[in-house]
Amino acid sequence: MTTQTDGTAIATARDLVKVYGQGPMAVRALDGVDVDLVRGELTAIMGPSGSGKSTLMHCLAGLDRPTSGAVVVDGQEISALSERRLTQLRRTRVGFVFQAYNLIPTLTALENITLPLDIARRPVDRAHLEHVVDTLGLRDRLTHKPAELSGGQQQRVACARALVARPAIVFADEPTGNLDSSSSAEVLGFLRRSVDELGQSVVMVTHDPTSAGYAHRVLFLADGRVVGELRDPTAERVLDALAGLRTAGRP
Numbered sequence: 001m002t003t004q005t006d007g008t009a010i011a012t013a014r015d016l017v018k019v020y021g022q023g024p025m026a027v028r029a030l031d032g033v034d035v036d037l038v039r040g041e042l043t044a045i046m047g048p049s050g051s052g053k054s055t056l057m058h059c060l061a062g063l064d065r066p067t068s069g070a071v072v073v074d075g076q077e078i079s080a081l082s083e084r085r086l087t088q089l090r091r092t093r094v095g096f097v098f099q100a101y102n103l104i105p106t107l108t109a110l111e112n113i114t115l116p117l118d119i120a121r122r123p124v125d126r127a128h129l130e131h132v133v134d135t136l137g138l139r140d141r142l143t144h145k146p147a148e149l150s151g152g153q154q155q156r157v158a159c160a161r162a163l164v165a166r167p168a169i170v171f172a173d174e175p176t177g178n179l180d181s182s183s184s185a186e187v188l189g190f191l192r193r194s195v196d197e198l199g200q201s202v203v204m205v206t207h208d209p210t211s212a213g214y215a216h217r218v219l220f221l222a223d224g225r226v227v228g229e230l231r232d233p234t235a236e237r238v239l240d241a242l243a244g245l246r247t248a249g250r251p
Protein backbone atom coordinates (compact mmCIF):
# COMPACT_ATOMS: atom_id res chain seq x y z
CA MET A 1 0.00 0.00 0.00
CA THR A 2 1.46 3.38 -0.98
CA THR A 3 0.63 6.59 0.77
CA GLN A 4 0.96 9.52 -1.59
CA THR A 5 0.89 12.40 0.84
CA ASP A 6 3.70 14.94 0.84
CA GLY A 7 2.35 16.78 3.87
CA THR A 8 1.25 19.85 1.87
CA ALA A 9 -2.26 21.29 2.11
CA ILE A 10 -4.82 20.55 -0.60
CA ALA A 11 -7.36 22.89 1.05
CA THR A 12 -6.88 25.60 3.64
CA ALA A 13 -9.21 27.79 5.65
CA ARG A 14 -7.96 30.86 7.46
CA ASP A 15 -9.99 32.65 10.12
CA LEU A 16 -13.17 31.42 8.45
CA VAL A 17 -16.36 33.03 9.73
CA LYS A 18 -19.88 32.27 8.52
CA VAL A 19 -22.83 34.14 9.96
CA TYR A 20 -26.35 33.20 8.89
CA GLY A 21 -29.01 35.88 9.28
CA GLN A 22 -28.69 39.30 10.89
CA GLY A 23 -29.23 41.14 14.15
CA PRO A 24 -30.41 39.22 17.21
CA MET A 25 -31.35 36.21 15.04
CA ALA A 26 -27.83 35.89 13.59
CA VAL A 27 -26.16 32.47 13.94
CA ARG A 28 -22.36 32.32 13.93
CA ALA A 29 -22.01 28.88 12.32
CA LEU A 30 -18.22 29.23 11.88
CA ASP A 31 -16.34 31.36 14.38
CA GLY A 32 -12.76 31.69 13.15
CA VAL A 33 -11.80 28.29 11.72
CA ASP A 34 -8.21 27.57 10.69
CA VAL A 35 -7.63 24.21 9.00
CA ASP A 36 -5.12 22.65 6.65
CA LEU A 37 -6.40 19.53 4.91
CA VAL A 38 -3.41 17.45 3.92
CA ARG A 39 -2.98 16.29 0.32
CA GLY A 40 -3.33 12.52 -0.05
CA GLU A 41 -5.07 12.02 3.28
CA LEU A 42 -8.54 11.01 4.43
CA THR A 43 -9.67 13.63 6.96
CA ALA A 44 -12.80 13.14 9.08
CA ILE A 45 -14.71 16.07 10.55
CA MET A 46 -16.70 15.32 13.71
CA GLY A 47 -18.67 17.37 16.19
CA PRO A 48 -22.09 17.71 17.76
CA SER A 49 -25.17 18.62 15.73
CA GLY A 50 -25.03 22.32 14.86
CA SER A 51 -21.26 22.62 15.44
CA GLY A 52 -20.69 23.81 11.86
CA LYS A 53 -19.47 20.66 10.07
CA SER A 54 -21.66 21.02 6.98
CA THR A 55 -21.09 24.77 6.84
CA LEU A 56 -17.33 24.22 6.90
CA MET A 57 -17.53 21.59 4.14
CA HIS A 58 -19.76 23.80 2.02
CA CYS A 59 -17.42 26.79 2.40
CA LEU A 60 -14.35 24.65 1.60
CA ALA A 61 -16.09 23.13 -1.44
CA GLY A 62 -17.24 26.49 -2.83
CA LEU A 63 -20.93 25.61 -2.33
CA ASP A 64 -21.37 28.44 0.17
CA ARG A 65 -19.55 31.74 0.63
CA PRO A 66 -17.97 32.61 3.99
CA THR A 67 -18.82 35.89 5.69
CA SER A 68 -15.09 36.53 6.10
CA GLY A 69 -11.81 34.66 5.96
CA ALA A 70 -9.96 32.87 3.19
CA VAL A 71 -10.33 29.47 1.51
CA VAL A 72 -7.65 28.08 -0.76
CA VAL A 73 -8.38 24.90 -2.75
CA ASP A 74 -5.59 23.29 -4.74
CA GLY A 75 -3.60 26.53 -4.70
CA GLN A 76 -6.51 28.75 -5.69
CA GLU A 77 -8.05 31.36 -3.39
CA ILE A 78 -11.76 30.73 -3.95
CA SER A 79 -13.44 33.31 -1.70
CA ALA A 80 -13.01 36.02 -4.35
CA LEU A 81 -14.00 33.95 -7.42
CA SER A 82 -16.99 34.92 -9.56
CA GLU A 83 -19.95 32.50 -9.59
CA ARG A 84 -18.89 31.31 -13.03
CA ARG A 85 -15.31 30.55 -11.98
CA LEU A 86 -16.56 28.92 -8.79
CA THR A 87 -18.90 26.65 -10.77
CA GLN A 88 -16.00 25.77 -13.05
CA LEU A 89 -13.81 24.93 -10.04
CA ARG A 90 -16.54 22.73 -8.53
CA ARG A 91 -16.96 20.90 -11.85
CA THR A 92 -13.30 20.30 -12.51
CA ARG A 93 -11.43 20.23 -9.19
CA VAL A 94 -13.94 19.01 -6.60
CA GLY A 95 -15.84 15.73 -6.20
CA PHE A 96 -18.89 15.22 -4.00
CA VAL A 97 -20.41 12.20 -2.27
CA PHE A 98 -23.74 12.77 -0.53
CA GLN A 99 -25.59 10.73 2.07
CA ALA A 100 -28.46 10.14 -0.39
CA TYR A 101 -26.21 8.89 -3.28
CA ASN A 102 -27.92 11.28 -5.78
CA LEU A 103 -27.68 8.88 -8.74
CA ILE A 104 -29.80 9.33 -11.89
CA PRO A 105 -32.29 6.40 -11.81
CA THR A 106 -32.63 6.03 -15.59
CA LEU A 107 -28.88 5.73 -16.20
CA THR A 108 -26.72 2.64 -15.69
CA ALA A 109 -23.97 2.59 -13.07
CA LEU A 110 -21.36 3.26 -15.78
CA GLU A 111 -23.38 6.14 -17.27
CA ASN A 112 -23.76 7.63 -13.78
CA ILE A 113 -20.02 7.34 -13.17
CA THR A 114 -19.05 9.14 -16.36
CA LEU A 115 -21.89 11.71 -16.24
CA PRO A 116 -19.83 14.61 -14.76
CA LEU A 117 -17.21 14.15 -17.49
CA ASP A 118 -19.91 13.89 -20.16
CA ILE A 119 -21.56 17.09 -18.91
CA ALA A 120 -18.21 18.89 -18.87
CA ARG A 121 -17.46 17.41 -22.35
CA ARG A 122 -14.22 16.04 -21.03
CA PRO A 123 -12.83 12.77 -22.36
CA VAL A 124 -12.97 9.69 -20.15
CA ASP A 125 -9.50 8.47 -19.17
CA ARG A 126 -10.22 4.75 -19.75
CA ALA A 127 -7.26 3.44 -17.76
CA HIS A 128 -8.19 5.58 -14.75
CA LEU A 129 -11.87 4.60 -15.09
CA GLU A 130 -10.91 0.91 -15.06
CA HIS A 131 -8.71 1.45 -12.01
CA VAL A 132 -11.48 3.29 -10.12
CA VAL A 133 -14.08 0.64 -11.09
CA ASP A 134 -11.80 -2.15 -9.87
CA THR A 135 -10.81 -0.31 -6.70
CA LEU A 136 -14.50 0.10 -5.89
CA GLY A 137 -15.37 -3.49 -6.83
CA LEU A 138 -17.97 -2.41 -9.41
CA ARG A 139 -16.78 -4.39 -12.43
CA ASP A 140 -19.84 -6.70 -12.57
CA ARG A 141 -22.38 -3.97 -11.76
CA LEU A 142 -21.69 -1.44 -14.51
CA THR A 143 -24.78 -2.20 -16.63
CA HIS A 144 -27.17 -2.13 -13.66
CA LYS A 145 -29.53 0.77 -12.92
CA PRO A 146 -29.45 2.23 -9.38
CA ALA A 147 -32.71 0.45 -8.39
CA GLU A 148 -30.98 -2.87 -9.14
CA LEU A 149 -28.14 -2.11 -6.73
CA SER A 150 -27.90 -2.31 -2.94
CA GLY A 151 -27.39 0.90 -0.94
CA GLY A 152 -23.71 0.11 -0.50
CA GLN A 153 -23.27 -0.53 -4.23
CA GLN A 154 -25.11 2.71 -5.08
CA GLN A 155 -22.81 4.63 -2.75
CA ARG A 156 -19.78 2.96 -4.35
CA VAL A 157 -21.08 4.15 -7.76
CA ALA A 158 -21.39 7.66 -6.27
CA CYS A 159 -17.79 7.39 -5.01
CA ALA A 160 -16.61 6.27 -8.46
CA ARG A 161 -18.47 9.22 -10.02
CA ALA A 162 -16.66 11.56 -7.61
CA LEU A 163 -13.25 9.98 -8.30
CA VAL A 164 -13.29 9.45 -12.06
CA ALA A 165 -12.64 13.09 -12.98
CA ARG A 166 -9.48 13.07 -10.81
CA PRO A 167 -10.64 15.94 -8.61
CA ALA A 168 -8.11 17.67 -6.37
CA ILE A 169 -10.33 16.84 -3.40
CA VAL A 170 -13.47 14.83 -2.65
CA PHE A 171 -15.98 16.05 -0.06
CA ALA A 172 -18.18 13.35 1.46
CA ASP A 173 -21.07 14.46 3.66
CA GLU A 174 -22.12 11.57 5.93
CA PRO A 175 -21.37 9.08 3.12
CA THR A 176 -22.48 6.08 5.19
CA GLY A 177 -25.42 7.75 6.95
CA ASN A 178 -27.94 5.56 5.09
CA LEU A 179 -25.99 2.30 5.16
CA ASP A 180 -25.90 -0.71 7.45
CA SER A 181 -22.62 -1.49 9.18
CA SER A 182 -21.29 -3.97 6.62
CA SER A 183 -22.06 -1.69 3.64
CA SER A 184 -20.56 1.21 5.60
CA ALA A 185 -17.36 -0.76 6.14
CA GLU A 186 -17.23 -1.52 2.40
CA VAL A 187 -17.67 2.11 1.34
CA LEU A 188 -15.24 3.46 3.96
CA GLY A 189 -12.70 0.80 3.04
CA PHE A 190 -12.94 1.90 -0.60
CA LEU A 191 -12.70 5.60 0.29
CA ARG A 192 -9.55 4.84 2.25
CA ARG A 193 -8.16 2.80 -0.66
CA SER A 194 -8.86 5.67 -3.04
CA VAL A 195 -6.54 7.71 -0.84
CA ASP A 196 -3.88 5.06 -0.33
CA GLU A 197 -3.87 3.64 -3.87
CA LEU A 198 -5.11 6.46 -6.12
CA GLY A 199 -3.54 9.32 -4.15
CA GLN A 200 -6.92 11.01 -3.72
CA SER A 201 -7.51 13.63 -1.00
CA VAL A 202 -10.83 13.05 0.80
CA VAL A 203 -12.69 14.90 3.55
CA MET A 204 -15.76 13.38 5.17
CA VAL A 205 -18.21 14.56 7.77
CA THR A 206 -19.32 11.80 10.10
CA HIS A 207 -21.05 11.29 13.44
CA ASP A 208 -19.76 7.76 13.75
CA PRO A 209 -16.49 6.98 15.64
CA THR A 210 -16.09 3.71 13.69
CA SER A 211 -16.23 5.64 10.38
CA ALA A 212 -13.78 8.23 11.72
CA GLY A 213 -11.44 5.32 12.52
CA TYR A 214 -10.83 4.90 8.76
CA ALA A 215 -9.34 8.41 8.51
CA HIS A 216 -5.72 9.49 8.77
CA ARG A 217 -6.81 12.40 10.92
CA VAL A 218 -9.95 13.57 12.71
CA LEU A 219 -10.82 17.22 13.32
CA PHE A 220 -13.30 18.00 16.10
CA LEU A 221 -15.60 21.00 15.80
CA ALA A 222 -17.69 22.61 18.55
CA ASP A 223 -19.55 25.92 18.41
CA GLY A 224 -18.07 26.78 15.01
CA ARG A 225 -14.46 26.26 16.09
CA VAL A 226 -11.86 23.53 15.74
CA VAL A 227 -11.40 22.27 19.30
CA GLY A 228 -9.16 19.27 18.79
CA GLU A 229 -7.67 16.73 16.42
CA LEU A 230 -6.46 13.17 16.42
CA ARG A 231 -3.94 11.51 14.12
CA ASP A 232 -4.15 7.83 13.14
CA PRO A 233 -7.43 7.40 15.01
CA THR A 234 -9.16 4.23 16.09
CA ALA A 235 -12.85 4.14 17.05
CA GLU A 236 -11.81 3.79 20.71
CA ARG A 237 -9.48 6.80 20.62
CA VAL A 238 -12.18 8.86 18.89
CA LEU A 239 -14.68 7.93 21.62
CA ASP A 240 -12.11 8.87 24.29
CA ALA A 241 -11.40 12.19 22.58
CA LEU A 242 -15.14 12.97 22.33
CA ALA A 243 -15.57 12.14 26.02
CA GLY A 244 -12.56 14.36 26.87
CA LEU A 245 -14.05 17.27 24.92
CA ARG A 246 -17.34 16.83 26.79
CA THR A 247 -15.51 16.81 30.15
CA ALA A 248 -13.69 19.98 29.10
CA GLY A 249 -17.11 21.67 28.94
CA ARG A 250 -17.86 21.16 25.27
CA PRO A 251 -21.34 19.94 24.40
Ligand SMILES: Nc1ncnc2c1ncn2[C@@H]1O[C@H](COP(=O)(O)OP(=O)(O)OP(=O)(O)O)[C@@H](O)[C@H]1O
Pocket: 020, 021, 027, 028, 029, 047, 048, 049, 050, 051, 052, 053, 054, 055, 056
Ligand atom coordinates in the same frame (compact mmCIF):
# COMPACT_ATOMS: atom_id res chain seq x y z
N1 LIG B 1 -29.00 28.32 5.84
C1 LIG B 1 -28.95 28.52 7.16
N2 LIG B 1 -29.62 29.57 7.72
C2 LIG B 1 -29.57 29.80 9.04
N3 LIG B 1 -28.84 29.06 9.91
C3 LIG B 1 -28.16 28.03 9.42
C4 LIG B 1 -28.17 27.69 8.03
N4 LIG B 1 -27.39 26.60 7.84
C5 LIG B 1 -26.91 26.26 9.06
N5 LIG B 1 -27.37 27.12 10.01
C6 LIG B 1 -27.04 27.08 11.44
O1 LIG B 1 -25.62 27.10 11.57
C7 LIG B 1 -25.20 26.23 12.61
C8 LIG B 1 -24.25 25.18 12.04
O2 LIG B 1 -24.99 24.32 11.16
P1 LIG B 1 -24.33 23.09 10.38
O3 LIG B 1 -25.41 22.49 9.52
O4 LIG B 1 -23.08 23.53 9.73
O5 LIG B 1 -23.97 22.11 11.60
P2 LIG B 1 -23.59 20.55 11.55
O6 LIG B 1 -22.48 20.38 12.53
O7 LIG B 1 -23.35 20.12 10.15
O8 LIG B 1 -24.92 19.90 12.11
P3 LIG B 1 -25.55 18.43 11.85
O9 LIG B 1 -24.59 17.44 12.43
O10 LIG B 1 -26.86 18.47 12.60
O11 LIG B 1 -25.74 18.28 10.36
C9 LIG B 1 -26.47 25.64 13.24
O12 LIG B 1 -26.81 26.44 14.36
C10 LIG B 1 -27.49 25.81 12.13
O13 LIG B 1 -28.78 25.94 12.66
